[in-house]
Amino acid sequence: MKRIILITLLTFIWNCATAELEIVISGGSASAVPIAIVPLPGNESMPVDMTAVIRSDLARTGQFKPLPDDELPAYPRKDNEVKFGDWRMVKADYLAFGDIKAVDEEYYYLDFRLFDITNQKRVLAFRLPVHKTELRAGAHYLADRIYQAVLGVPGAFSTRIAYVTAIPENGALTYRLMVADSDGYNPQPLVKSREPLLSPAWSSDGRRLAYVSFEKGNSAIYIQNIATGERQLVSGFKGINGAPAFSPDGRKLAMTLSKNGNPDIYIKDLVTGRLQQITRHWAIDTEPAWSPDGETLYFTSDRGGRPQIYQVASSGGTPKRVSFEGDYNARAKLSPDGQYLATVHGNKNDYRIGVLHLKSGAMQTVSDGHLDESPSYAPNGSMILYAAKTRDGKGVLMATSADGQTKNELFIPHGSVREPAWSPLLRRVKTPAPAQ
Numbered sequence: 001m002k003r004i005i006l007i008t009l010l011t012f013i014w015n016c017a018t019a020e021l022e023i024v025i026s027g028g029s030a031s032a033v034p035i036a037i038v039p040l041p042g043n044e045s046m047p048v049d050m051t052a053v054i055r056s057d058l059a060r061t062g063q064f065k066p067l068p069d070d071e072l073p074a075y076p077r078k079d080n081e082v083k084f085g086d087w088r089m090v091k092a093d094y095l096a097f098g099d100i101k102a103v104d105e106e107y108y109y110l111d112f113r114l115f116d117i118t119n120q121k122r123v124l125a126f127r128l129p130v131h132k133t134e135l136r137a138g139a140h141y142l143a144d145r146i147y148q149a150v151l152g153v154p155g156a157f158s159t160r161i162a163y164v165t166a167i168p169e170n171g172a173l174t175y176r177l178m179v180a181d182s183d184g185y186n187p188q189p190l191v192k193s194r195e196p197l198l199s200p201a202w203s204s205d206g207r208r209l210a211y212v213s214f215e216k217g218n219s220a221i222y223i224q225n226i227a228t229g230e231r232q233l234v235s236g237f238k239g240i241n242g243a244p245a246f247s248p249d250g251r252k253l254a255m256t257l258s259k260n261g262n263p264d265i266y267i268k269d270l271v272t273g274r275l276q277q278i279t280r281h282w283a284i285d286t287e288p289a290w291s292p293d294g295e296t297l298y299f300t301s302d303r304g305g306r307p308q309i310y311q312v313a314s315s316g317g318t319p320k321r322v323s324f325e326g327d328y329n330a331r332a333k334l335s336p337d338g339q340y341l342a343t344v345h346g347n348k349n350d351y352r353i354g355v356l357h358l359k360s361g362a363m364q365t366v367s368d369g370h371l372d373e374s375p376s377y378a379p380n381g382s383m384i385l386y387a388a389k390t391r392d393g394k395g396v397l398m399a400t401s402a403d404g405q406t407k408n409e410l411f412i413p414h415g416s417v418r419e420p421a422w423s424p425l426l427r428r429v430k431t432p433a434p435a436q
Helices: 002-011 050-059 084-089 132-151
Strands: 022-027 033-037 064-066 094-102 107-116 121-131 160-169 172-181 188-193 197-202 208-216 218-225 231-235 241-246 252-257 264-269 275-277 285-290 296-301 308-313 328-334 340-347 350-357 363-365 373-377 383-389 395-401 406-411 418-422
Touching: 033 050, 033 132, 050 064, 050 132, 064 132, 094 132, 107 132, 121 132, 132 172, 160 197, 172 197, 172 208, 188 208, 197 241, 197 418, 208 241, 218 241, 218 252, 231 241, 231 252, 241 285, 252 285, 264 285, 264 296, 285 328, 296 328, 308 328, 328 350, 328 373, 340 373, 350 373, 350 383, 373 418, 383 418, 395 418
Parallel strands: 033 064, 033 094
Antiparallel strands: 022 406, 094 107, 107 121, 160 172, 160 418, 172 188, 197 208, 208 218, 218 231, 241 252, 252 264, 264 275, 285 296, 296 308, 328 340, 340 350, 350 363, 373 383, 383 395, 395 406
16 A cells, blocks of 8 residues: 555646746745845836846845835946945845946847955946847856855756646647746646656756656656657556656666566666666665766665665665654655765655755754655755645646745746746856957
8 A cells, every 4th residue: 555655646736727937926035135136228228127036036036135116226237337335225235237238139248247345345247148039048147156156156047847738638648848938938848748747857068858757558668858859668567657857977877667576776877778677676766866977866765664765786686764753754855965865755645845864864844845856956055946736736846945934936927837847057158258
């Protein structure tokens, strides 16, 4: 019975629709950095409100507090127009502004500035060429540069997310594997199927997605090239083929197979095709996740009576249990620095996202739902994306700051979404030129 329950939890999909995700931000941190972002000139006549995108990106991390327009004492366009005393009066720690001009019918030039008000110095100055079709990507890039300049780590706004939807069509469900910007905009379907799609997983270069499909009746694992649409069947054995996870170097794929009668962890070398069995146990071993250095795999197993997280060397060996708090821990994902483990943390039929500090063993709950699952770290470790089911039965994606203080709800107005996966860091726009 425990096996049936676990497999059901791992493969259950809510009905959902294909549409652009919308964001609702709640909560915030008392230590959030106050920042003034001056609206770009002519912003209101452009096809994308770049200022709003930058503000939203920074606000949803919980680490920045953008000032509203009615609190801005001035609208500078040039460096010599910055009066530090005015900005200290409104308690802004940083000031961002720019000037944007159309070069021709296709391109804009954006001269961007970021000032540290406390230390009275300019910290960023560059010219960004942006095509008219890439204004939103340009805004994400600017938010990334602000984030890194202030906090010292790369921003993750220019990344993408993958997720699964299912929409009723002609009396049956049609499943789609979707890819969208990190804030839910620009959704694009990659795969369409009448049978379930599960467990999307990004390659380290962001060019490929591995996923599970039931289109031929039995589960099978495919890898799809995002740009070309070309896909490759990598595992279609009889029984379970599930939970794919790319190694950090992109050369191997960890997965769960039951081809020998019991679900165990395997690794397939994508270059040579060699398949290596990592675990050998009568229990269910599933949902492998790689450590950042590729030396360790973390996985879910009920070998102790209830699903918990174990670790094993990626070359094989004796597994070691690492989660002990709560009566259910599953679907582990490592933080980019390898210090934390995000899991589905269950107690008394309440399933939330927990963050386990691997060195101390301390567990912190960072979500507040009752059926939260599928955690996925932002590539800079600042946020965790996960799936949630609301009390009215609707499926949404949630993103929480790593400390759990700020929540973002990404939802489809007339449907549900599930199975999120956050991409690695990506370069989405051209390298900017020096300041003019």
